[in-house]
Amino acid sequence: MTVQLKGRAEAITIQWIPKYTTLERAAHWLHTATFVPLAITGMILYFPFLQPLAQGPAGMTFRLIHRVAAVIFGLLPIVYFIFQPRRLILNIREFLPSKDDIGWLKGAPAYYLLGRHEAMPPQGRFNAGEKMNGLIMIVAWFVFGLTGVPMWFGKGVIPPEVFRWLVVFHDLAMIVSVCMFLVHLYLAVAHPLMWAGLVSMRFGVTSAEYAAEHHAKWYYGPKRAMEIWEAKKREAAQKGGH
Amino acid sequence: MARLAMLIDESQCTACRGCQVACKQWNDREGWLYSRTRNRGSYENPPDLSPQTWTRIKFTEYEGPDGFRWLFLKEGCMHCGDPACVAVCPTGALKQQPNGLVTFERELCNGCGYCTQFCPFHIPRLEVVNPLTGEAKSSKCVFCQDRVTNGLLPACVKTCPAKALDFGDRDEMIAKGQERVKALKARGYTQANLYGVDQLGGLGRLYVLIAPPEAYGLPANPQYPALANVWQKIIQPLGNVAFGATLLGILGAFLFVRRKIRMEEVR
């Protein structure tokens, strides 16, 4: 398709390729729509400066919102699994760590901070950063569920000594997942190199060029991707760096 | 301001339950219509503290070195010097007052129930209005905060016909308790002891006991729940650091990258 970019004279052409199904995108956005209220309402109990919001009827309302969101948050992957089990499992497999991740970690500072495209080895459908985000969210989902459900229904049933651990782990999962979310949010929305990420999650398609650049292994296949990268590196070395 | 405390002399208590009922009368608590108690083979009823029962008498038959004893214990909030419930309360409904009372402002409570889980003595009870929505309020003895702040004694102390209860300056209560332990030992109560002097920053509820605390079901060495410390004093500050670092890192990265990378050329 042809796109007129702001501040550019000519229109450019973007070739779109599919990346995410409708269900995947719906699940992602619903996840976001529940995760954010969960985090915010949870933080009201966490940050002392938010204490006035935690008190009395206001506090009870926020707790209620937390529970309603929690139910949806908890059911989401299950519903996803019911409708597209193979897609979900595929995604989970693609979140699992691989050798590419070491390369990503080594190249990330130069690529993301300095914009050196040749520093990043080819990545699969998800790069290490995206895998980290995915895995953290999956693990967090389990931790939130396994701690949150007993915290909701188990007072007086499970021993207080066990309950105290649940609270601690619920807190830890929150800290890790919210930090991860903040990074994810920045990269998805604000980082210039990642522009297609948001588009793909909104519309399900990513630009072919973008994919060729960021997810070369997925776009070209592993062997071809490596060849292109080697060429890029040689080119950069010749030019003496950017 | 001097710290106040209650001295419960279990050597003088005759388990008449006057305190149990006086507390309910003053604090508008319910009785059988709420708890539906049955006789379970003991004089002890209700079987546990609850939102409607803030103090109760526990009965224990004890065969000790001095012979048979019928032990009575008036259970209720210990008003710890180092109250874990206050530390974990997210609304500030539970407060430790300058006079040592751990008070409770019901309007502020949002029913989260953390106090019920972190108390080393398992005292606060959650009055659950709706288990699904979580609407609830915490509930515990507050040493009749409304009476004490108006110069009156707690209802239970006023009622006790055996004069087993006293309330006042904590140092005076401790001194009185220690004298009592001495007198009891002289009378042949070899296991007499004063409970609550040093535990958990010193308890606001002191007991003169005639048997070891474990015989009464009291923890001999109650500990401030380590996880409360870990949670409040380690994880939460670390979490704040993590959030701060993440936000700063993101901001820094954003400013840095804007200078270095322009929007990627797209073909």
Next chain:
Amino acid sequence: MTNHWVDLKNADYILIIGSNCAENHPASMTWIHKAQNERGAKLIVVDPRFTRSASQADIFAQIRPGTDIAFFGGMIKYILDNELYHKDYVVHYTNAATLVNPDYKGPDELDGLFSGYDPEKRRYDRSTWTYQTDQDGKPLRDETLQDPHCVFQIMKRHYARYDLDTVSGVTGIPKDLLEKIYKTYAESGQPGKAGTILYAMGQTQHTVGSQNVRALAIVQLLLGNIGIPGGGVNALRGESNVQGSTDMGVLAHILPGYLPVPTEADVDLKTYIENKTKPGGAWSGGYWTNGPKFITSLLRAWWGPYAVQRTDFAYQYLPKVDSPANYYWIALFEAMYAGKIKGLWIMGQNPAVGGPNARFEREALKKLEWLVVQEIFDTETTSFWRAPGEDPSQIQTEVFVLPAADAMEKAGSIVTSGRLIQWRDKVAEAPGEAKPDHQIINLIALKLKELYAADPGPFPQPILHLVWDYGKELDIEKVAREINGYAVKDVKDAQGNVLAKKDATLTTFAHLQADGSTACGAWIYTGYFSLQPDGFGNMLPAAKRRNSVYDPGGWGNYPYWGWAWPANRRIIYNRCSADPDGKPWSEDRKYIWWDEAQKKWMGYDVPDFVVTKAPTDPGGRDPFIMRTDGKGGLFAAMNEGPLPEHYEPVESPVKNVFSSQQINPVVKVWKTDEGKDIGDNYGSPDQFPIIATTYRLVEHWQAGGMSRWLDWLVEAQPEMFVEMSQELAAEKGIKSGDKVKVRSARGEIEAVAIVTARIKPLQVNGKTLHVVGMPWHWGWKGLTYDVGVTDMVQSTANFLTPHVGDGNTMIPEYKAFLVDVEKA
């Protein structure tokens, strides 16, 4: 109580036996604790189970129910053998030295009986129990206590059989523990030391109840514990204001102030008086010689201007009873059962739960034509006709329920066990149409007068002439004044001096006259409603005073707090607190003493003695002023004898080892419908091998009519239970919390089992005996079976108790009978 509640703090030794005052008089623990904590007093508790009172004791012993006379007999022997009695006190203040009729023979010679027994009538002829007297009728005495006929020697012979081994075998108390208790308590016999005995229904509710109390009174006399601070024979009354009700004569045999009810033999006032003042009569000596003044003043109070010399003071208006007669509770219900009573008027009582052989008593209620119940709540008695299992269509009784006001909803006085009268204000409004009992009586009396005026019948005067000027809305203070007594005209002494002006409220019963110039509803109360100083500069009716500051001597008397009868004396017989010469027995127990300079008795209490009578005057050493000889009665005639002798309860698992007299020889054993399902049935140890006793709990009140409607109390004690030893429970396969059945010859109930270490099996003469105990508070009404608190429909302990009572008072034997227990 001869002493009073606060005085308990003055004791060095406290023996609680047949009482559980921590349970039933919780406030008493304040004073007992003071004695323990401030004086180092030793508390001894003797009870069939380890009670709340026992939790405070220094020494506890479990005793077989019904063996108190053996226990005290053993203590008496121990005191006599080891010479632990207070010698001077015993010699001078008791009848120990008095010589008894040489024809007297006791149970030691007559196999359990005293001389003069008629087995047909089950009664004693007391003529051999008299004192030897000189020609003036004065009793002969041997103050060396050697004469074989003196009371002291008779007692030694009588109690020689009560040695430690025998008593241990009978009571089930181990011998060394028994000796420890005797030795400890007997230390109170030393001059300057005081021991107090606290007792209640655990002593009185036996067929030998009166003798139980006699036995402990003997102990107290021997140890010199009567009339001194911290001592006394202290009955802890079982009901709020039961002391007041007995003072006001709400018993079949007495008029207010303990005046005897006239019998058919007392044909006129002169004869009534003569029958009492003649030698040997109740009014023949001591302060009771003033009896004629009391009865005359009472008659004047009741019939006002119709009670004058000319009309024999309206004496004929008083109903007379048969003699001998038994109008006590059990006899009343037996008469009801036999259909002899048309109507019953009950005020604040619940016989369907509180009466012995309660199934029998519920049947008796069905025979009435009408029943009126003044009550605060709906109870098993108001609703006896619709109890579970009853068919109302078969019951012909017309039942009227008059809603009554509660104690806080009316003003009036009440009297504590310590004879202290305190006025109470009304502090709440009664709900709906509920009225105070006195107002209900007022309305009925006014209506009766109206009806009698309209239709007089043969003898309307007792009603028509009755003084009843208290107003449409009864003025309780007017009644109080009448009870206190007032001068009808100027009261003058023998010299013509005016003691009290016309219409004055009398200040002392010393001003009462036998000539109709005074009116008094209860002579012992005279002064209680007169204006007296309260120590703060005010004059108030004495019973309204509340001075808790002024305490002369620090004995806890607080003479400006309320008013104690008689004459605001806090400890009666207090002449005993000084030696025969009028000096205190010891300086630190100084209470009353003779002041030689002022020629009067001084001290920290109102002397219970003629204030100006010197110790050297005739009668100066006779402190027991209500007795004809002025001496404490170690030997004192009652229906079953002049000295307590052990007999077994009517239902007992063992034979009496002291004699072949198994039970009290004068007790009436009722046999109505014996053998039927509901009747006067008695069980044998083969059928019912377990000893049962009944008692109360702090959480509930009497027959439960009030407390079983209050949900804070029901929460604390929701259901009927039976307490048993771990050994018995193991034998029967019962665990704590199991529902069990308890059966006796009279009925069967359900209860929850409480298996406890506080009851142990007793070793009685080689046999192992089990004891179980039950509270008697439960019925089916209120927050119990009626609304589903429990599923046990019949849980009234009194279904099990026998319809038999004490030889003197007829009080039922609730405390010792036989049952069996099994898992339900």
